[in-house]
Amino acid sequence: MAAHDVMPDVELFQPLTVEDAVALAERLGGNGWILAGGQDTYGWLKDRAKQPTTMVDLGSIESLQGIEETRSGIRIGAMTTLRDLSRHPTIRDHYALLAEAADQVASPQIRNQGTIGGNVAQDTRCWYYRRGLACYRAGGNICYADTPDGMNREHAIFGASRCVAVSPSDTATALVALDATMVIQSSNGTRSIPAERFFVSPAVNITHMTVLRDGDILTHIELPDTWAGADFYFEKVADRNVWDFALVSIAGAMRIEGGTIRQARFVCGAVECVPRRLIEVERAVIGKPRNEATANSVAALASRDAQPLNYNQFKAPLMENLVKRALRA
């Protein structure tokens, strides 16, 4: 496939209101491309692997930007940059998990431009798919990563249903752990979806990573105060410390009272097509102290039922070690 250094000829719309953007998205359907920070977009378009005729740039819509406190938590505009998110005082003070996750995305340059909405809605990094092969995710009938010779070191060890791609979003795990709600607007109105159901597995829809469809625009993300000020842990393991996607990441949130864990959330990234809740670990730590002994006793639960591919067996022990680190800290 030819790689191009220049953008293809695409008609650009820059609406000023969400209503106009939704109307455009509805009218353009599959020919339109919703542009947030553009960090996932330009590669697709320059490689001609996706060929929309029109782009709808959300960058001029003020109502989609910024962070505001509400009576029940925080409301984050989908076009808020990852940098602004990670440096926002309220986020840092009360939702440090999300600040930490946002701060781990890619590089400073990308965080200055990339948005929280774009980060959660980005497509998978499976190179067979991104290279333009007619794989399951591209509407075809085969998974090239899941062949005996397939390069699948970064792919799924859970929940593969024909396709073995994983979600590359660093903030997705934190949002699921924090019980976030995704607010989506379309011509049919506004709907709110829990972050855990925002991401979809290939068993449900093999060509989409999220519930977003043509005509939908993710406008806000709402964080309830359920986990505000809790004990958090975020760690991302990647081949490089910057400008890389996770091999495995973990987002943990714990409420600790009287020395024991009363509530817990652990979510792993890059092990499944959706952020993976470690429900067995969450149950197992309730009533136990956050210490080495607890970490050692529950870590194995994290990777139970994993089905590694040829080149990613390392992900199972890596998950277990991340759980240990989250509980030791």
Added chain:
Amino acid sequence: MDIATVKEDVWGREVLLGVSWDLLWVVGALALAAIVVHLLIMAIMSTPELPSAEGRHLERHEGMDRGFHWIMTITVFVLLFTGVLPVIGIDFSWLTIHWIAGIILTATIGFHVFRSIFWQRPKEMWVGSQDFQEPFDDSIKPGKYSLAQKGMHHAMTIVVLLVIGTGLVLFAVIDTPWWSRSNALAESTLGWTFLLHGLSTLGLIGLIALHVYFSVRPEKRFYTRSMISGWISEDEHRANHDPGRWSPDKSA
């Protein structure tokens, strides 16, 4: 409108992906048009008095055959809903339900084939030269099955066997409790298999639409009743069948 969906791959080759699901709406429209045309013709034609359901009951379908029919009905509808709803944008985890229904259908069809060959009279479903005179001569009445019923059965046989055959090929490459998924089949083989699976599915949808329509028509409703309760009346038998070609063995 295309019959197949193809995609140009990274090397510029055209890869066959499967059927073009735009045909779903064509099949729906054609089935609806056929039903409307039939309704108009039947409205214009004089309606003969319907035979009475009173009197002695004659067995048309044994319990086992009725059971087969309704199990097949349920599995086919489950297969169609789980196969087609995701295509039209209704997302759910469909694949496991789909292949389980497919396995049940395959086993049911296998049972039916075995039973009809060794325990029933397959000849009753053969199409002979006399059958073709039926539509043009009111004095010729069918045996157990009319030409239309035989035609529906044989058309259904073809599409169901095709959908099962291709379904089994696709079943072989996904995760099941008995084996792990593999990508053992070539892209082109998969493309052709998906194309045939899709085309036979579309054929099945059209046939089922017609089958359901005829099953609720007033003059055919006694056949539907017989598929539930097993019997038709003597009067219905006399009015619709040639006793010389089909005489039920026993009373129901």
